[in-house]
Structure formats: structure tokens, C-alpha cells
Amino acid sequence: MTTALAPHGDLALTDREHRLLAWIATVDHKRIGLMYIGAGLLFFVVGGIEALLLRLQLAQPQANVLDPQSYNQLFTMHGTTMVFFFGMPVLFGMMNYLVPLQIGARDMAFPRANAFSFWIFLFSGIFLYASFLAAGGAPAAGWFSYAPLSEKPFSLNAGQDFWTLSLLTAGIGSVAGAINLIVTILTLRAPGMTIGRLPLFSWMALITSFIVVFALPPLNAALIALAVDRLYGGNFFTPATGGSAVLWQHVFWAFGHPEVYILVIPAFGFISEVIQVFSRKPIFGYSFVAGATVLVGFLSMSVWAHHMFAVGLGAPLDTVFALTTMLIAIPTGVKVLNWTATLARGSIRFTVAMCFVLAFLAQFTFGGITGIMFATYPLDWQLTDSYFVVAHFHYVLIGGTVFAFFAAAYYWFPKMTGRLLSERLGYLHFWLAVAGFNLTFFVQHFLGFMGMPRRVYTYPDLPGWGALNSISTLGGFLFGVAVLVFLWNVLYSLRRGAIASDNPWNAWTLEWATSSPPPEHNFDLVPPVRSRRPLWDLAHPEEADYRSAEAGGERG
Amino acid sequence: MLAEETSKDTLCYGGLRQLVPGRPEAGVFEPVSPLARSITDLFVVVMTLGALVLAGVTGTVVFFGIRYRARPGDDEPAPIYGNRRLEIAWFVIPAVIVAGLLGLSIVTARAADPPTTGTPDLVIIGHQWWWEVVYPQNGAVSANEIHIPTGRPILVQLESIDVIHDFWVPQLGRKMDAIPGVANRFWIQADLPGVYLGACAEYCGTQHAWMRIRVVAQPPAEFEAWLQQEARPIAPPATALARQGQALFESKTCANCHAIDGRAQRPNVGPNLAQLARRETIGGGVIANTPENLARWLANPGSIKPGSLMPDLNLTQQEVAALVAFLDGRP
Incomplete structure (x- = not known):
């Protein structure tokens, strides 16, 4: 044990603490954050294995690796796991860990509610996976569970009820966590930390939390209605008895599209922090980045029916939702330009974290452009529910969110553990991830053009289909290797990594002003906050940001 | 082949054509309407x-x-x-x-997606996991393989009997959801004769993968001839074996789910089998329609299309042969 970890290290235990109880009974936002991240990564591995099984089945036309029911269960579990039990928890974990540190607070506003949010998420995930043991096995109606397929006559297995109840409880935990973050950011900021000086990651956490508070309740309402239908003979979504199949879609996507932004806005936060530090420049257009994201948050509530252009809603509704979707593309696109402009005239350090950021810029832009293709709704009439969609949203969620998370992992790991991740393993991880990811998903665009629908357990041996699918599967396994390298890097560096100083990257936000890892109470002393970059000001009093109003300082 | 003719006139997107090899399975970049x-x-x-x-x-x-x-x-x-x-x-x-x-x-x-006024040329009804096709013009009922005349827009009315499906034939036009309780209408068109492949695009349960679509576009006169024939009842059994098959069709309860009159819209739990012999595939496209494959299918549908709603009736080989002789009708 080294001295850097010893005094009040987050991962290290003090003498008085019980090894297990210290974690189970903790209300410390840092430990809760780490548990969120750890559990989320476990689900990432499980969801990843599910994805690779799907890819094995699809590697050849009419293969027999999986029977159709197993395939359908696995793609349902893959989607549900990645959205609710990897994506949200890992991002919540990062927000939990970093927000109080970034704003100079001792902890979250409601530490016990924070622990509640984590544990209810974990139990929801375990409950979902218990469905494999239930009669009829795991749910198989897709992560979107369209009615009436998800209703009793068509999905008789108890797994569907496990799915419904698991997401319901997970949703309650998410809302509690989001309220906690909002109150924390609004009330516990250090003196001088005005809203206009909030680090961008904390800004993104604030916006994400508001979206969670508004988007999860529709899902929970829909889930309760579905449970009533299935368990008590209700008729919300069963057309045969007077319900509406389309109603489920409206309510589900009223949650489902904001959910995409819940998964991607924290990633914008990662990118905004890392790109500043490794180009050695403050963000270009702080208020535009924050303001544009607020706009995205509002607009995200108004675009849901762009998932329903094939439903036949009619020209007026199709046009309105195409309009809102195109509007939301503008502030999203502007942020890419802000990040790119931040690079200009910088002094760019190609750390592993920065490499992931740069790959994010290209890949996220690509996913955004294919997104615009769906907003031009006549194209959606061809592409929706084809492999083109699968390619599109994986570019956003892996090429975007997961790559941003990797960047964040390399960037904040030293703060969380007191040790640096290995950069050498990191570059290997990076290149394998870039190659594997793009190989997997780039070719899927063409499968979509060629008419391959998504969610099929197999496909006819049409020219080109087998070859493209084989390439995609190969890429998937390559990406799997990249993730293994990352996990190995984490495990290795936890024990053997180079010792990190308090501020190994020469960063400027408050989390770098305390020890690595921080003490239980976070700060012995919070430095004065007189601009957006308090640690820059400390190090460069002559050129301090607080001398300039443009930099969010107090004097112009 | 018809498909060869298709290739000549439609390829205005030369550069992209290389990315989308082959016909008739060519997709979005080889439109024919x-x-x-x-x-x-x-x-x-x-x-x-x-x-x-x-x-x-x-x-x-x-x-x-x-x-x-x-x-x-x-x-x-x-x-x-x-x-x-x-x-x-x-x-x-x-x-x-x-x-x-x-x-x-x-x-x-x-x-x-022009306005959809008028009488539908086609009524297509999604089932788990096959398509019922009704021709209002003469009442013919078919399944999975949709014949249309070339050169004019065809107004389709799309329905579903169970869950949500989606009709998608990329070369002919937009895709559209088939939603229970809703009658959606849209247009398709093929300007060139040929076979155009499509599939159900909305996840609809276990066998979503084998709910494929074949659209056969024919010159109008050829189509009219086909349509008249499609409305006929099943051919009367010509051999003793086929007569035995006809009896089995009733006694083994096949008739509870399948119609064998070309105009009968009920029962429609399974496809109308009156003109089964004229179809290219069975089981929603899972296998080619040959007498051997039909025998395999009847012997155990679940072994070819696991989860298919057609039960295994535990037929003997002899019973299978009799039913094939009756349903296939080919000498």
C-alpha cells in the first residue's frame, strides 16, 4: 500500500471499517459512484457476450448457433441491458462521483437516497436476469416491447413480467438519482461557483438529470399499464379488446427518445472536459455549448414520433416530427463545431483519452449525419427497422457514448484510484476499439440498403448478405478483444499502475484540487472559485481567467 | 429470367450499384417505380x-x-x-x-406516398408469420407471393390479425406498418416485370425472420390470366393417392385452419392452399416449394420453422405422401 492511497483513500479502507460493510453500507457519493460504474461494467460484459452470440448466429446465412426463441431473448436482453443496466448506471456513476467534486461539495444533497438509487438499480438488474430461470425463460419482445406482441396472448412467458417490473423499479431509482443531482448542483456549489462557471460535465449532468425527471415517468406509466394488461386483464394496448397498439409506441418513445439524450449528453460532458485539458485551451464557446444542450434537452421531449414514421400517422404529423427532429440536429451539430474549434491553436496532447475524444468526433458526426437521414422521413420509410438503423444508433451509442466513456475512464481513473491507467495498453485498446467498432457497424449500413430487416435470427442466402455479415461478426469480436484489453488495463493498473499525483493532467476544475483519490469529505480546502478554471487561475495569476468576463471571470 | 430484364433500365445510380450487388434482392438503390x-x-x-x-x-x-x-x-x-x-x-x-x-x-x-383514395387493388393482412393476400377484383386469396400488374400504381390496404408487422419491398416503394385494428393504405408500383424481394420489417415474434415477401410483377395481360387462375378452387384429385390426401385434409383437421377454395377468406389461420402448387416457396420463404420440401414441412413444420404456429400432426410417411399429392397437384 502506498502513501498516496493510505491516508483517506477512497478505495483503501480505514482500520475501523469492515471490508464489505464499508461498501454495502456506504452513503459516500464516491463509493456509490464506483459501485455504479463497477456494476454497470459487469452488465456491459454480459450484454457484450449476448451481442457476440447474436453476431455468431448471424455470421452465416441460415446458421444454427441459436434457435429463434433464444436469439430473440438475447437481443431483447442485450438492448435492455445496454440501455438500462450499462449505459445509465455507468453514466450515473460518473455523475455521482464527479459532480460533487467538480462543484466543491462534500457529498450529494441526499446521500441516503443516493444509496437507495444504486441498490434499487442493482436489484432491478439482478431481477431482470432472474427471468432466465422463470417459466418460458427471458423476455423476448425486444427492449421496446411493442404491444400487442408484449401482451398476454403473444408473450405468455413470465420473463415479460420480469422485464416490466424490473424497468419499473429501475426507473424509480433513476428519477431519485436525477432529483438528487439536480438539488446537489443547484444548492451545494462552492462559494463563487456560479451557474455560469459550472464545469461543462456538471452542466451536462444537470441537463441529463432534468431529462430523466421528465422522461422516465412516461415509461413508468406505460409499464404499469402493461403490467395491468398482463397481470390483471386490462386492455390498454390490446386492439382486440378495444385498446390501442399505437398508444404504447407514443408513450414508450415519449420516454425512448429523451433516453437517447440521457445516454449521450453526459458523453458530451466527458468530451468537453477532456478536449480542453489535452488541447490546453478553454472550451470554445462555453455558453453556446451549455445553452445548446439546454435546447437539446427541451427539444428532446418533442421528437418521439420520428420513431413512428412507418406507423402511417399521416403527412401532417410526419412533417411536424421531422421538423422538430431537424431542429434538434442544429444545437447537437453546433457542439461538434465547438469541440473542433477548441483544438485550433492549441497544444494537442495525444493521450489515450484524447485519442478516444478525436475518434468520438468523427464517429459521432457520422452517426449524427445518418440520424439526419432518418429525419428526412421519406428515407426513414425505407431505412427504419433495417440494419441501417442498427448501424446508425450504434455509431451514436458506441462510437459516441462508449468512446467518450473510455476517454473519461483514462482521464479520471487516476483521480478515482490514485493510479494511472497504462497508456501502452491504452493505445492497444484504442486501436482495437476503432477497428473493431467500425468494422462491425459500417458494413451494416449496406445490409440496410440491401433490404435486411433488423431483429431477424437468420436471413436467406442472398448475394453479399453472408459476406457483409461475416465481416460484421469479425469486427464484433475484435471490439470484444478491445474491451478485454481495457478491463485488463483497469485490473492491472489498480494494483500496479503508476502512482498519480493530485493533478496529473494539469487540469483546471476543482476535482483536481484534492488528493487522488479524494478523502471521504472531498476537500480539506476548496480553492477560491473566481472563474471557470479555478486551478488555472491559481497557477497563472498573471493571466488568470477571472480577469476576463469572457472567461466567466468576475472582472471584465 | 425476368430479373435479367429488370437490370437493363433501372440502373441510373451506377456508382452505388457496385455496393448493392445482385438482383432481384437489390435494395433501395435500384428502384423500379x-x-x-x-x-x-x-x-x-x-x-x-x-x-x-x-x-x-x-x-x-x-x-x-x-x-x-x-x-x-x-x-x-x-x-x-x-x-x-x-x-x-x-x-x-x-x-x-x-x-x-x-x-x-x-x-x-x-x-x-400520394393520397390513398379509391378502392384498394390489394388487401394484405399480416399474420404470425405469413402474409395473407386478397385481390378484391375477383376475390382471389393467396399468400406470401404477391402478383401485381406492371406500369401502374397499386393501392394496398394493409391490416394485421395479431401483432404489428411491416410490409417492406425496397424497390417498389415505402414501407408501412400493419397494425391490428388499423387499416393503413399506401401505394406500390413496379414499372418492369420481375421478382422483387421484401420482408416483414417490424419485429413480430419468434419467426419474424421467415415472414418474407415475393412480389411478382407481370405485364397486365399476364397478370390478369394469373389472377383468374388464382381464384380457382384446388384441382380435383387425379389419383387415388391424391383422393386419399383430400380425405386426410378433412380428417386430420387441416381444413380447420386452411381454405382450399381460391376465393375463400375463411378459415385463414393458415394460408389459403388452393393454388399452393403455383408458389415458389413455403413457410414464409423458409424453403423452396418442391414436393420433397412440402413433405418435409408436413412431417414436422417445427423442424424447418421452429415456433411456427402450424402443429406437428404426427403424420405417417404415407399420409404425408397423400397430402402432398393432393396439395401439390403436380403430376
Whole structure:
């Protein structure tokens, strides 16, 4: 044990603490954050294995690796796991860990509610996976569970009820966590930390939390209605008895599209922090980045029916939702330009974290452009529910969110553990991830053009289909290797990594002003906050940001 | 083959053709109707624009990465906090682009999805996991393989009997959901004779994969002849074996789910089998329709299409042979 970890290290235990109880009974936002991240990564591995099984089945036309029911269960579990039990928890974990540190607070506003949010998420995930043991096995109606397929006559297995109840409880935990973050950011900021000086990651956490508070309740309402239908003979979504199949879609996507932004806005936060530090420049257009994201948050509530252009809603509704979707593309696109402009005239350090950021810029832009293709709704009439969609949203969620998370992992790991991740393993991880990811998903665009629908357990041996699918599967396994390298890097560096100083990257936000890892109470002393970059000001009093109003300082 | 003829006139997108090999399974980039072509044209515009934007962003990132990479002994660079005018321009320029795209979308949508007034030429009903096809013109009922006349738009009414399905034949026009309790209408068209492949595009349960569609576009006269024949009842059994099959069709309860009168819309739990012999595939496209395959199917549908709602009736080999003789009708 080294001295850097010893005094009040987050991962290290003090003498008085019980090894297990210290974690189970903790209300410390840092430990809760780490548990969120750890559990989320476990689900990432499980969801990843599910994805690779799907890819094995699809590697050849009419293969027999999986029977159709197993395939359908696995793609349902893959989607549900990645959205609710990897994506949200890992991002919540990062927000939990970093927000109080970034704003100079001792902890979250409601530490016990924070622990509640984590544990209810974990139990929801375990409950979902218990469905494999239930009669009829795991749910198989897709992560979107369209009615009436998800209703009793068509999905008789108890797994569907496990799915419904698991997401319901997970949703309650998410809302509690989001309220906690909002109150924390609004009330516990250090003196001088005005809203206009909030680090961008904390800004993104604030916006994400508001979206969670508004988007999860529709899902929970829909889930309760579905449970009533299935368990008590209700008729919300069963057309045969007077319900509406389309109603489920409206309510589900009223949650489902904001959910995409819940998964991607924290990633914008990662990118905004890392790109500043490794180009050695403050963000270009702080208020535009924050303001544009607020706009995205509002607009995200108004675009849901762009998932329903094939439903036949009619020209007026199709046009309105195409309009809102195109509007939301503008502030999203502007942020890419802000990040790119931040690079200009910088002094760019190609750390592993920065490499992931740069790959994010290209890949996220690509996913955004294919997104615009769906907003031009006549194209959606061809592409929706084809492999083109699968390619599109994986570019956003892996090429975007997961790559941003990797960047964040390399960037904040030293703060969380007191040790640096290995950069050498990191570059290997990076290149394998870039190659594997793009190989997997780039070719899927063409499968979509060629008419391959998504969610099929197999496909006819049409020219080109087998070859493209084989390439995609190969890429998937390559990406799997990249993730293994990352996990190995984490495990290795936890024990053997180079010792990190308090501020190994020469960063400027408050989390770098305390020890690595921080003490239980976070700060012995919070430095004065007189601009957006308090640690820059400390190090460069002559050129301090607080001398300039443009930099969010107090004097112009 | 018909498919060969298709290849000659439709390929206005030469460059992209290489990416989408083969016919009749060619997809979005080989439209054969004005409906589908309007969408393809929009594709080309949007993809070109998208490629320019992507090249611009990626190129700038790469350029900055090289030009501004850290060099040993670098000082901290001077901060640039932003540029209000530039940032406002960043809002305005994309706004103009997307306004243009929205305009193009509205125009294209009108071409690809014209008003659906009039009497439907076709009623297509989604089932787990096959398509029922009704021709209101003469009452013929068929399944999975849809014949249409070339050269004119066909108004389709789309329904579902159970869960949500989606009808998608990329070369002919837009896709459309088949929703229980809703009658959606849309147009398809094929200007050239040929076979056009499609599939159910909305996840609909266990055998979503084998709910494929074959659209056979024929010159109008050929289509009319086909349609008259499709409305006939099943051919009367010509051999003793086929007569035995006819008896089994009743006694083994096949008749509870399948009609064998070409105009009968009930029962429709399974496909109408009156003109089964004329179809290319069985089981929603899972196997070719040969007497041998039909025998395999009857012997155990679940072994070919696991989860199929057709039960295994535990038929003996002899019973299977009799039913094949009756249903296939080919000498």
C-alpha cells in the first residue's frame, strides 16, 4: 500500500471499517459512484457476450448457433441491458462521483437516497436476469416491447413480467438519482461557483438529470399499464379488446427518445472536459455549448414520433416530427463545431483519452449525419427497422457514448484510484476499439440498403448478405478483444499502475484540487472559485481567467 | 429470367450499384417505380450533403491534430474563449441546410406516398408469420407471393390479425406498418416485370425472420390470366393417392385452419392452399416449394420453422405422401 492511497483513500479502507460493510453500507457519493460504474461494467460484459452470440448466429446465412426463441431473448436482453443496466448506471456513476467534486461539495444533497438509487438499480438488474430461470425463460419482445406482441396472448412467458417490473423499479431509482443531482448542483456549489462557471460535465449532468425527471415517468406509466394488461386483464394496448397498439409506441418513445439524450449528453460532458485539458485551451464557446444542450434537452421531449414514421400517422404529423427532429440536429451539430474549434491553436496532447475524444468526433458526426437521414422521413420509410438503423444508433451509442466513456475512464481513473491507467495498453485498446467498432457497424449500413430487416435470427442466402455479415461478426469480436484489453488495463493498473499525483493532467476544475483519490469529505480546502478554471487561475495569476468576463471571470 | 430484364433500365445510380450487388434482392438503390425512385433521388442528395459535412469535420479535426500537436517546449497556448459571430453562423448555416432538407422531404413524401383514395387493388393482412393476400377484383386469396400488374400504381390496404408487422419491398416503394385494428393504405408500383424481394420489417415474434415477401410483377395481360387462375378452387384429385390426401385434409383437421377454395377468406389461420402448387416457396420463404420440401414441412413444420404456429400432426410417411399429392397437384 502506498502513501498516496493510505491516508483517506477512497478505495483503501480505514482500520475501523469492515471490508464489505464499508461498501454495502456506504452513503459516500464516491463509493456509490464506483459501485455504479463497477456494476454497470459487469452488465456491459454480459450484454457484450449476448451481442457476440447474436453476431455468431448471424455470421452465416441460415446458421444454427441459436434457435429463434433464444436469439430473440438475447437481443431483447442485450438492448435492455445496454440501455438500462450499462449505459445509465455507468453514466450515473460518473455523475455521482464527479459532480460533487467538480462543484466543491462534500457529498450529494441526499446521500441516503443516493444509496437507495444504486441498490434499487442493482436489484432491478439482478431481477431482470432472474427471468432466465422463470417459466418460458427471458423476455423476448425486444427492449421496446411493442404491444400487442408484449401482451398476454403473444408473450405468455413470465420473463415479460420480469422485464416490466424490473424497468419499473429501475426507473424509480433513476428519477431519485436525477432529483438528487439536480438539488446537489443547484444548492451545494462552492462559494463563487456560479451557474455560469459550472464545469461543462456538471452542466451536462444537470441537463441529463432534468431529462430523466421528465422522461422516465412516461415509461413508468406505460409499464404499469402493461403490467395491468398482463397481470390483471386490462386492455390498454390490446386492439382486440378495444385498446390501442399505437398508444404504447407514443408513450414508450415519449420516454425512448429523451433516453437517447440521457445516454449521450453526459458523453458530451466527458468530451468537453477532456478536449480542453489535452488541447490546453478553454472550451470554445462555453455558453453556446451549455445553452445548446439546454435546447437539446427541451427539444428532446418533442421528437418521439420520428420513431413512428412507418406507423402511417399521416403527412401532417410526419412533417411536424421531422421538423422538430431537424431542429434538434442544429444545437447537437453546433457542439461538434465547438469541440473542433477548441483544438485550433492549441497544444494537442495525444493521450489515450484524447485519442478516444478525436475518434468520438468523427464517429459521432457520422452517426449524427445518418440520424439526419432518418429525419428526412421519406428515407426513414425505407431505412427504419433495417440494419441501417442498427448501424446508425450504434455509431451514436458506441462510437459516441462508449468512446467518450473510455476517454473519461483514462482521464479520471487516476483521480478515482490514485493510479494511472497504462497508456501502452491504452493505445492497444484504442486501436482495437476503432477497428473493431467500425468494422462491425459500417458494413451494416449496406445490409440496410440491401433490404435486411433488423431483429431477424437468420436471413436467406442472398448475394453479399453472408459476406457483409461475416465481416460484421469479425469486427464484433475484435471490439470484444478491445474491451478485454481495457478491463485488463483497469485490473492491472489498480494494483500496479503508476502512482498519480493530485493533478496529473494539469487540469483546471476543482476535482483536481484534492488528493487522488479524494478523502471521504472531498476537500480539506476548496480553492477560491473566481472563474471557470479555478486551478488555472491559481497557477497563472498573471493571466488568470477571472480577469476576463469572457472567461466567466468576475472582472471584465 | 425476368430479373435479367429488370437490370437493363433501372440502373441510373451506377456508382452505388457496385455496393448493392445482385438482383432481384437489390435494395433501395435500384428502384423500379416512380414512388421508390423519388426516395432514392432524395437519398443521393442527402448522402452527398452528409459526405461533405463529414469530410469537412473529419478533415478539420485531422488538420488541427497535425497542425497543433504539442511540441516539446510548447508554452501553454493563448486561450480563445469563443467568437459570438462565428457561433451564430454555426446555428444559421445548419438551419438553412435542414430547412432545405425539410422542403425536399415534403416534396418527396408527396411523390412517394400520394393520397390513398379509391378502392384498394390489394388487401394484405399480416399474420404470425405469413402474409395473407386478397385481390378484391375477383376475390382471389393467396399468400406470401404477391402478383401485381406492371406500369401502374397499386393501392394496398394493409391490416394485421395479431401483432404489428411491416410490409417492406425496397424497390417498389415505402414501407408501412400493419397494425391490428388499423387499416393503413399506401401505394406500390413496379414499372418492369420481375421478382422483387421484401420482408416483414417490424419485429413480430419468434419467426419474424421467415415472414418474407415475393412480389411478382407481370405485364397486365399476364397478370390478369394469373389472377383468374388464382381464384380457382384446388384441382380435383387425379389419383387415388391424391383422393386419399383430400380425405386426410378433412380428417386430420387441416381444413380447420386452411381454405382450399381460391376465393375463400375463411378459415385463414393458415394460408389459403388452393393454388399452393403455383408458389415458389413455403413457410414464409423458409424453403423452396418442391414436393420433397412440402413433405418435409408436413412431417414436422417445427423442424424447418421452429415456433411456427402450424402443429406437428404426427403424420405417417404415407399420409404425408397423400397430402402432398393432393396439395401439390403436380403430376
